[in-house]
Amino acid sequence: MSTDSLLEFARGPLFRLSFAVLVLGLIRILFLDLWGILKAYGKTSDKRMPWQLIRSRSFEWVLPVKRMFRNRHIYSIVSFLFHIGLIAVPIFLFAHINLWKQSVGISWPALPYSWALGLALTTIVLGVAMLISRMVLKPIHLLSKGQDYFWLVLLLIPFTTGFICANLNISAGLYQFLMLVHVLAGDLIFLLIPFSKIAHCVLTPLSQVVGTIGWKFPAGADEAISRITYSDAVEPKPEKG
Amino acid sequence: MRTSVITPEERKKAFTSPKKAEVIQKQRLNVRYHVEDFDVSDRPRRFLEAFAAILKHSNYRMVLDHFIRMTGRCSRCAVACHVYQATGDEKDIPCYRSGLLLDVYRRHFTLGGMMRGRVSGHGYLTDEKIQEMADSFWNCTACRRCALECPLGLDHGLITHLGRYILSEIGIVPRALVVSTRAQLEGPFKNTSAIPVPALKDTLEFLEDEMLEEKSVKIKFPTDADGSDYVFFAAVSDYLMEAESLMGIAAVFTATGDKWTIGTGYFDGINYGLFYSDRVLEKVVKKVDTETRRLNGKNILIGECGHASRTAKQFIPAYCGGDKALPVLNILEYTHKAWKQGKIKLNPDVVTEKVAYHDPCNYARNRWIVNQPREVLKSFCRNYVEMTPTGEDNVCCGGGGGTVSIDEIRPYRTTVGGKLKADQIRKSGCEILVAPCANCKKQLRELVEDQGLNCRVVGFHDLIYKAIVFDDSLKVPKDDAGKEMK
Numbered sequence: 001m002s003t004d005s006l007l008e009f010a011r012g013p014l015f016r017l018s019f020a021v022l023v024l025g026l027i028r029i030l031f032l033d034l035w036g037i038l039k040a041y042g043k044t045s046d047k048r049m050p051w052q053l054i055r056s057r058s059f060e061w062v063l064p065v066k067r068m069f070r071n072r073h074i075y076s077i078v079s080f081l082f083h084i085g086l087i088a089v090p091i092f093l094f095a096h097i098n099l100w101k102q103s104v105g106i107s108w109p110a111l112p113y114s115w116a117l118g119l120a121l122t123t124i125v126l127g128v129a130m131l132i133s134r135m136v137l138k139p140i141h142l143l144s145k146g147q148d149y150f151w152l153v154l155l156l157i158p159f160t161t162g163f164i165c166a167n168l169n170i171s172a173g174l175y176q177f178l179m180l181v182h183v184l185a186g187d188l189i190f191l192l193i194p195f196s197k198i199a200h201c202v203l204t205p206l207s208q209v210v211g212t213i214g215w216k217f218p219a220g221a222d223e224a225i226s227r228i229t230y231s232d233a234v235e236p237k238p239e240k241g
Numbered sequence: 242m243r244t245s246v247i248t249p250e251e252r253k254k255a256f257t258s259p260k261k262a263e264v265i266q267k268q269r270l271n272v273r274y275h276v277e278d279f280d281v282s283d284r285p286r287r288f289l290e291a292f293a294a295i296l297k298h299s300n301y302r303m304v305l306d307h308f309i310r311m312t313g314r315c316s317r318c319a320v321a322c323h324v325y326q327a328t329g330d331e332k333d334i335p336c337y338r339s340g341l342l343l344d345v346y347r348r349h350f351t352l353g354g355m356m357r358g359r360v361s362g363h364g365y366l367t368d369e370k371i372q373e374m375a376d377s378f379w380n381c382t383a384c385r386r387c388a389l390e391c392p393l394g395l396d397h398g399l400i401t402h403l404g405r406y407i408l409s410e411i412g413i414v415p416r417a418l419v420v421s422t423r424a425q426l427e428g429p430f431k432n433t434s435a436i437p438v439p440a441l442k443d444t445l446e447f448l449e450d451e452m453l454e455e456k457s458v459k460i461k462f463p464t465d466a467d468g469s470d471y472v473f474f475a476a477v478s479d480y481l482m483e484a485e486s487l488m489g490i491a492a493v494f495t496a497t498g499d500k501w502t503i504g505t506g507y508f509d510g511i512n513y514g515l516f517y518s519d520r521v522l523e524k525v526v527k528k529v530d531t532e533t534r535r536l537n538g539k540n541i542l543i544g545e546c547g548h549a550s551r552t553a554k555q556f557i558p559a560y561c562g563g564d565k566a567l568p569v570l571n572i573l574e575y576t577h578k579a580w581k582q583g584k585i586k587l588n589p590d591v592v593t594e595k596v597a598y599h600d601p602c603n604y605a606r607n608r609w610i611v612n613q614p615r616e617v618l619k620s621f622c623r624n625y626v627e628m629t630p631t632g633e634d635n636v637c638c639g640g641g642g643g644t645v646s647i648d649e650i651r652p653y654r655t656t657v658g659g660k661l662k663a664d665q666i667r668k669s670g671c672e673i674l675v676a677p678c679a680n681c682k683k684q685l686r687e688l689v690e691d692q693g694l695n696c697r698v699v700g701f702h703d704l705i706y707k708a709i710v711f712d713d714s715l716k717v718p719k720d721d722a723g724k725e726m727k
Contacts, residue, residue, distance in 0.1 A: 029310060032306070033306070033307055033310070036302065036303035036306055036307070037303060039303065040300035040303040043300060044300065044559055045558065045559055045560070045562070045563035046555075046556075046558040046559035046563060047563060047564065048558060050607070053607060053608060057389075057394065058394065061392050061393070061394055064392065067390075067392075071317075071320040071321070071390065072317060072320050075317065076317075079315070079392075138331060139316045139319050139325075139331050139334055140314075140315070140316040142331035142332075142334075142337065143314040143315075143316050143331070143334060143336055143337055143340070144314060145314065148313075148314055197310075197311055197312060197313055199310050199311055200310075200311035200313060200393055203307065203310055203311045204311070204392075204393055204394060206307065207307070207393055207394025207395060208394050210303065210304055210307045211304075211388065211394065211395070211396040211399065213300060213303070214300060214301070214303065214304040214396065214399050215396075215399060215555065216300065216555075216559050217299060217300065217519050217522070217523070217556070217559055217560075218298070218299060218300060218559075219523060219559065219560045220298070220523075221295075221298045221299055221519050221520055221523065222519075222520035222523055222524060224294075224297070224298035225291075225294045225295060225298055225410070225520060226520065
């Protein structure tokens with residue numbers, strides 16, 4: 001199979017498959033989370049919900065302007081800009097919108113080229129900085145698992161390859177190869193998002209609701225659990241003999 | 242606010258175990274708090290059984306599923322944790338602490354985790370992991386400050402709560418808390434401090450006499466009054482240690498004229514269930530409800546105690562009737578309302594020292610009681626100063642989550658847990674620190690002593706008692722006051 005036909009496959013059927021997995025997978029995980037929330041809500045007798053608090057705490061992080069400058073300023077700004085780049089560049093890049101237009105006939109306004117270029121470069125630089133900080137900085141290094149490094153590397157691949165292909169004068173062969181890597185990495189990202197921590201892209205807005213209902217304990221746990229576990233901590237020990 | 246990491250000497254002082262080596266060996270558990278002897282055989286299996294039972298009869302599965310689908314491990318919560326700030330130990334980062342339990346959940350209670358575990362043969366729960374959890378979950382003071390700092394909105398305090406709950410089901414729980422709970426649920430006096438009713442009545446009478454002498458006003462502590470507007474539950478230790486707070490509360494009721502009462506059937510607001518077991522939590526909450534209904538009270542009123550207030554406010558509706566549950570309010574809310582209505586007059590010339598207000602986490606974290614006490618304090622304390630950060634973002638006193646009741650870990654509490662708070666107090670330069678919570682008061686007094694701080698810790702109503710001014714119509718002539726006392 002030539003690089004050309006592979007590329008066609010990667011941005012044709014494989015892209016459609018991974019995009020479908022992304023959408024359906026995110027719907028599935030959102031549904032599972034919501035189902036858990038509703039079931040839990042049904043189990044508790046306390047139906048009050050502090051919506052104002054939930055709303056304000058959720059928005060604080062969905063648009064973290066207020067929180068960003070309170071602690072860890074550099075990390076906050078790096079992480080915030082990184083997220084903006086990650087979301088904006090793939091969606092609002094002219095070349096990407098063009099592909100959608102050609103295949104399904106829909107389009108939307110694109111970022112000016114210079115903006116897209118700057119944002120992509122920023123994302124790459126910040127991504128590398130975050131990767132290095134995970135490897136070097138003590139507290140975050142201890143917390144990090146394989147998945148955390150893997151995702152940063154995986155996310156950087158399409159950005160780097162896309163940036164090179166769009167801006168550097170390279171041979172046609174190399175261009176084709178890098179474009180193939182670019183598209184395949186993109187497909188892989190879409191395929192994996194619903195099954196990884198990146199699912200936070202749809203689940204984060206539910207966190208405050210989960211936390212609130214999580215603290216509403218259903219009644220009757222004592223009777224139900226004491227039948228299964230025996231605990232010295234709650235009841236006095238039975239006399240022997 | 243950042244703090245410096247503790248010195249090696251402080252570390253040694255904080256982490257030296259007060260327990261004998263043979264006890265640690267016998268219990269196969271190296272933690273600093275005392276634990277009653279428990280069955281050490283087959284601990285991992287029993288831990289998992291308890292975990293499974295709890296998952297079946299609770300809402301924790303929903304929480305854990307949500308957490309494992311999205312934990313980002315970004316370490317941002319580290320800056321919010323007063324324990325990590327003091328130790329600098331990565332294992333004290335809230336996200337790491339939660340990760341201990343989330344790993345167990347992932348490995349043993351999710352399909353993917355079980356399959357991966359079977360294939361790799363790794364990750365099965367071990368005694369060492371239980372030991373790490375038993376240590377870690379009690380290093381945390383469950384103040385939930387980290388929840389505000391998590392970009393994904395995860396509440397690590399809830400995971401600490403669950404971890405302690407599961408551990409308690411296999412017998413790993415601080416002895417100090419269990420002994421008190423046993424006295425409360427099964428003891429002859431039905432309260433955590435084992436105060437008999439006659440002793441309670443004696444104390445109240447003594448306080449009434451004191452107040453008559455000091456204020457020349459007949460201020461009463463009504464007991465068992467049927468049909469009162471408010472049935473009052475203090476942290477029971479207040480009857481032994483916080484006379485001035487109680488006198489301030491009684492004085493407020495005398496000024497407002499509302500009907501309130503203390504039930505002698507049950508009068509303890511303390512609920513250690515919040516710290517280690519939902520089963521205990523429910524039993525104790527129900528006792529509060531039963532006593533209020535026995536006296537045909539209209540409202541449940543909780544004294545100056547953070548966790549007692551939060552448990553009643555949050556769990557009376559959950560366990561005692563949902564929408565039909567009795568209303569719960571904290572005494573600070575009551576006093577603030579009465580002050581706003583002009584029913585309480587406070588003399589602005591009595592408290593002249595520099596006063597600061599400490600937010601108990603259980604009041605402030607969910608923005609429940611933040612501004613009310615400040616408004617009142619600022620109205621009569623001329624020299625009021627604010628600590629930063631404050632309000633919902635306040636710093637824990639270092640004795641939250643029940644740890645203040647564990648006397649054997651005092652060196653840990655006052656060098657690690659309370660370090661950030663001590664720095665904050667020092668910086669504010671306050672001479673009087675108002676802490677309207679029984680737990681915070683005890684911890685802060687120990688902190689002041691151990692860290693050599695130059696301030697006095699009092700309750701909110703201690704100052705109210707000092708400054709309250711009564712109408713002349715309420716005054717008893719001095720001669721009559723003498724007779725009354727006889």
